[in-house]
Amino acid sequence: MNSPAGAAAAQPAAPQELTRELLRLHARILLRMPLFQLLLIGGFAWVLLAHVDRGDFAAWAAFALCAELVRAGAARLALSRLPRQSAATLRSMHAAFVALDACAGLSIGLVAVLFLRHAPLLEQMLLETVLFAVAAAGASVALSSRYIVAAYSSTVLLCAGWSWDRLHPSQAAVVTALTFVYWLFLLGVARDAEQLLVRSIAIRRERDAAYADLQTKNEELERLNGQLRLLMAERSRMLAATSHDLRQPLQALSLYSAVLAARPGPQALDEVGRNIEYIVQSVGDLLDNLVDLARLSTGSYPLRLQAFRLDGLVQRSCEAFAQSAATKGLKLHCRIDGPMLLHGDPAAVSRVLRNLLDNALKYTRQGSITVTLEQQSGHALMSVEDTGAGIDPQQQARIFEEFYRVDSGDGAQAAGAGLGLAIVKRLCDALQAELQVRSTPGRGSCFGVRWPNAQAVGDADVARGVDAALPRRRGHARIYAVDDDPAVTSSLAQLLQLWGYEVSCASDAEGIEALFSRSGPPQLLISDLRLGAGVDGLELALRLRAGHGEFPVLLVCGDAPGPAQERARAHGVPLLRKPASTFRLRERIESLLGPPPG
Numbered sequence: 007m008n009s010p011a012g013a014a015a016a017q018p019a020a021p022q023e024l025t026r027e028l029l030r031l032h033a034r035i036l037l038r039m040p041l042f043q044l045l046l047i048g049g050f051a052w053v054l055l056a057h058v059d060r061g062d063f064a065a066w067a068a069f070a071l072c073a074e075l076v077r078a079g080a081a082r083l084a085l086s087r088l089p090r091q092s093a094a095t096l097r098s099m100h101a102a103f104v105a106l107d108a109c110a111g112l113s114i115g116l117v118a119v120l121f122l123r124h125a126p127l128l129e130q131m132l133l134e135t136v137l138f139a140v141a142a143a144g145a146s147v148a149l150s151s152r153y154i155v156a157a158y159s160s161t162v163l164l165c166a167g168w169s170w171d172r173l174h175p176s177q178a179a180v181v182t183a184l185t186f187v188y189w190l191f192l193l194g195v196a197r198d199a200e201q202l203l204v205r206s207i208a209i210r211r212e213r214d215a216a217y218a219d220l221q222t223k224n225e226e227l228e229r230l231n232g233q234l235r236l237l238m239a240e241r242s243r244m245l246a247a248t249s250h251d252l253r254q255p256l257q258a259l260s261l262y263s264a265v266l267a268a269r270p271g272p273q274a275l276d277e278v279g280r281n282i283e284y285i286v287q288s289v290g291d292l293l294d295n296l297v298d299l300a301r302l303s304t305g306s307y308p309l310r311l312q313a314f315r316l317d318g319l320v321q322r323s324c325e326a327f328a329q330s331a332a333t334k335g336l337k338l339h340c341r342i343d344g345p346m347l348l349h350g351d352p353a354a355v356s357r358v359l360r361n362l363l364d365n366a367l368k369y370t371r372q373g374s375i376t377v378t379l380e381q382q383s384g385h386a387l388m389s390v391e392d393t394g395a396g397i398d399p400q401q402q403a404r405i406f407e408e409f410y411r412v413d414s415g416d417g418a419q420a421a422g423a424g425l426g427l428a429i430v431k432r433l434c435d436a437l438q439a440e441l442q443v444r445s446t447p448g449r450g451s452c453f454g455v456r457w458p459n460a461q462a463v464g465d466a467d468v469a470r471g472v473d474a475a476l477p478r479r480r481g482h483a484r485i486y487a488v489d490d491d492p493a494v495t496s497s498l499a500q501l502l503q504l505w506g507y508e509v510s511c512a513s514d515a516e517g518i519e520a521l522f523s524r525s526g527p528p529q530l531l532i533s534d535l536r537l538g539a540g541v542d543g544l545e546l547a548l549r550l551r552a553g554h555g556e557f558p559v560l561l562v563c564g565d566a567p568g569p570a571q572e573r574a575r576a577h578g579v580p581l582l583r584k585p586a587s588t589f590r591l592r593e594r595i596e597s598l599l600g601p602p603p604g
Contacts, residue, residue: 024203025100029096029100029103040071044071054133057125058120062121066116070113070116080106100151103154107157110158116165122173123172137163141162151196155195159189315347316457317379320340320388321340334367337373338374339377351437354436355437358434359388361430362453362455365427369395373393373394375390375391377389378391381461388454389453389455395450396449397445398447399447405443406430438458440455442455482508483507483529488531488543513538515539518546518550527550527557529557530595533546533561535561535562562582580594
């Protein structure tokens, strides 16, 4: 496939470029013509001085030499100015050279007009032969310009032919005809030379374009190689950091499993359970962050824009983090101006706020965290302010880098993979939100996000948004669970029973279909997306709905988000990614079951 440069080079040479090249070559030859003119005058002197007046010959010689010197001077001036001239100026310079060459040809041809009649026949024939040769030499001097060749050779041949015809009338017709044919031949040679010059310029342009194209490709290759080296180094750094952050919780889980095997007391058992829940949630957050960061980096993160209640989303997030803040002895304040609608992606906005809250909890040891939502003329300002260690100004430029964790001030780093703020920054860029940071070491930090397309709403407009209040818990509901991993179904059943639900489990499609046939549809079906024998959990749920009526479905998936999530979203079926924390699992279950009656 030809590049644009190559395509342009394949086109014929432009008239401007052709004229500039022609004038350059012609001018370089003209610089040497005064020496040739001196030799020519010397040859004419050797033939004619014995037969003509020396004064007349000297006057002619001076005129001919001056004409050639003027041409050489014009050539030197042209060479110094050619690169900067426009097309119109180049045409004017070409016309000037045509006129100068006509004068130079006339100065040479006058030797026949002035002196041919004084010479014997043999010298006349020699003089005419030299003049015809000079006319031919003019074609080589003029190179590729038919106009310069015509001007120079016509004046030389006209003077030579007219002088001979006047002295030998009987040969006038033949000599005139032959002279005209000879002149046409010279013009044909000039035309062929012009075409050769056009082709040589085109070849040179192709060469220059190919070289430039090769140079551009080499530079692009060097740039891509540099990017590849940076990506490889970044990948190695990310793999090393991810490996460390995954091995740490796995090591802790291994130790806690040993503690459980030792049959600890009730108090120790409660503590181990809480720690295991925290570890599982941390691992799930890390995997979610890695997947989301990869999708944001490649531009494949899907944004679902809609109008939703931003105040409800903020309230819900604050309630979700209230217990974690209380566990650390922190106060979590939530200040909301009033009902507010935002046109954006609620999942992405929620992720931004949750990451900011999680970051504040990690770096705040005492004091409080304050979440504020304010309306500002078409924008919503959402801020998370803490009384933590703050961020040193030298570190503020790096806090949005992947796997970068701020030194808390005592030489230790907070837990986490260092991905939360990197995801916040990329989500804000994707949603065209302005991210602000204000921090004072030792006094705390404040992260603010200015969301566009927000508006305050009255009570009559509240129903237009999505209510983000936490659902109330509901027990004694009947739940079916299907998963091809017995360990998953067993642990899930025990957990749901502890929460007060009636649970029935199956390990494959046949088992869950038999359960539906025997006991009817449940109030909620929890299904793994990838069941054994290539069974698709979503297709199974849709088939059961078609046969038994509508009922809520919750899918659980270990795959990276992609086509499966899109298919589930298209059918209105929520999907949780493994490993899911118990908080998220319970929140999703209670949301699908709805509030309890009465």
